[in-house]
Amino acid sequence: MIINNWYVAAQSSDVKKGEPFSVKMLGCDFVLFRTDDDQVVCLSDTCCHRGAALSHGKVEDGCIQCPFHGWRFNTQGKCVAIPSMGKDFAIPDRAKVDCYPVEERYDLVWAFLGDLPEDQRPPVPALLEEYYETDTWRTTTTTFEAPINWTKAEENNIDTAHLPFVHKTFGMPQDPTHQSVPIERKAFGARVARERTAPKASQKSGVLGELLKEERKKTKVSLEFSLAGVCHRIQPEFRPGMSMITFAAITPIDPWNTRFFTRQTRNYAIEPEHDEERLVGQKRAREEDLDVNMTVRPRLGPTPTRDQVLVKSDEMEVLFRQYVVKLIEQGWELDYDKMQAEYDHKVYVIPSPERRINPKGWVYEAAPTTRPRTENDGWPSAEWVR
Numbered sequence: 236m237i238i239n240n241w242y243v244a245a246q247s248s249d250v251k252k253g254e255p256f257s258v259k260m261l262g263c264d265f266v267l268f269r270t271d272d273d274q275v276v277c278l279s280d281t282c283c284h285r286g287a288a289l290s291h292g293k294v295e296d297g298c299i300q301c302p303f304h305g306w307r308f309n310t311q312g313k314c315v316a317i318p319s320m321g322k323d324f325a326i327p328d329r330a331k332v333d334c335y336p337v338e339e340r341y342d343l344v345w346a347f348l349g350d351l352p353e354d355q356r357p358p359v360p361a362l363l364e365e366y367y368e369t370d371t372w373r374t375t376t377t378t379f380e381a382p383i384n385w386t387k388a389e390e391n392n393i394d395t396a397h398l399p400f401v402h403k404t405f406g407m408p409q410d411p412t413h414q415s416v417p418i419e420r421k422a423f424g425a426r427v428a429r430e431r432t433a434p435k436a437s438q439k440s441g442v443l444g445e446l447l448k449e450e451r452k453k454t455k456v457s458l459e460f461s462l463a464g465v466c467h468r469i470q471p472e473f474r475p476g477m478s479m480i481t482f483a484a485i486t487p488i489d490p491w492n493t494r495f496f497t498r499q500t501r502n503y504a505i506e507p508e509h510d511e512e513r514l515v516g517q518k519r520a521r522e523e524d525l526d527v528n529m530t531v532r533p534r535l536g537p538t539p540t541r542d543q544v545l546v547k548s549d550e551m552e553v554l555f556r557q558y559v560v561k562l563i564e565q566g567w568e569l570d571y572d573k574m575q576a577e578y579d580h581k582v583y584v585i586p587s588p589e590r591r592i593n594p595k596g597w598v599y600e601a602a603p604t605t606r607p608r609t610e611n612d613g614w615p616s617a618e619w620v621r
Contacts, residue, residue, distance in 0.1 A: 239349030257290035333587035357463035373505035386536030566608035
């Protein structure tokens with residue numbers, strides 16, 4: 236698991252005014268809450284006083300109040316009230332918790348879990364601007380968790396060679412040949428556009444079956460992933476002007492479990508009564524993927540490329556692994572074994588930007604990493620794996 240990246244912490248609708256929302260990411264606990272001016276705040280969830288979960292407290296006057304002794308923390312994570320000591324008490328500088336940058340996009344709450352200053356962070360990915368074109372695109376949303384490692388999950392998501400063998404409604408086992416085309420490398424990921432043999436009309440049902448009842452020869456499909464934000468966009472064009480986009484962002488809960496946030500938008504049959512058909516289709520595809528991926532070994536990644544026989548059709552997955560390895564070499568991979576070994580005796584937290592500015596005076600230690608941080612401690616350039 237990698238720090239200094241954007242991760243989706245929740246759907247925007249999960250974070251309501253006046254109600255703390257608890258979430259686990261990267262093996263650590265966080266609390267989200269929404270202020271009166273509709274801004275979402277993300278703090279480390281463990282109170283610096285006696286270790287209670289702030290998410291079990293309440294939100295008042297733009298602060299979150301600890302359920303144990305009523306200590307209040309503002310939107311920057313600083314303690315502003317200790318009731319037992321009275322209003323005139325000088326609050327210690329160490330009375331603070333880590334606070335993380337937050338942005339909302341596609342009705343998702345993205346949190347930057349790391350300590351990079353703003354000018355060194357990658358932007359929140361802009362891979363689904365059609366989400367806002369509600370006159371011509373209709374979107375369904377899903378959130379789910381699965382017992383699969385985040386790297387294994389995303390490799391499956393950006394792998395197109397498995398479609399003929401795993402997916403019954405849009406795979407074509409009669410022609411599994413993978414079209415070899417150039418891959419466009421992006422600043423934080425890659426993009427590829429291919430043609431593949433279209434499924435038979437009989438494989439489709441419902442409104443898609445009606446709209447695609449004429450046999451087709453080819454389907455155009457574009458695929459793009461971004462390691463910044465750990466997300467991807469898959470867009471098949473069924474026929475000219477008829478398209479669907481599946482966007483998903485994945486968040487590691489811990490090394491063995493991953494949370495998925497999906498947005499599937501379509502520019503056909505945009506009436507709400509067709510939503511259920513798309514939700515059923517997504518569920519079927521998800522279950523087909525999980526049936527295979529739950530058997531994959533080793534369970535944790537990224538797997539060294541030398542440990543598997545990889546071919547040209549695995550090129551996108553290889554790039555993804557190389558990008559992840561580059562961030563590991565930056566010293567950003569959490570040492571989860573150490574964190575777990577000391578879990579019952581010590582609190583570790585993801586370091587925040589404020590901790591980088593003022594490294595002293597924090598109660599809880601920054602989570603350990605598997606390698607020392609490098610001097611060039613920022614996101615690599617677009618040429619990072621060439």
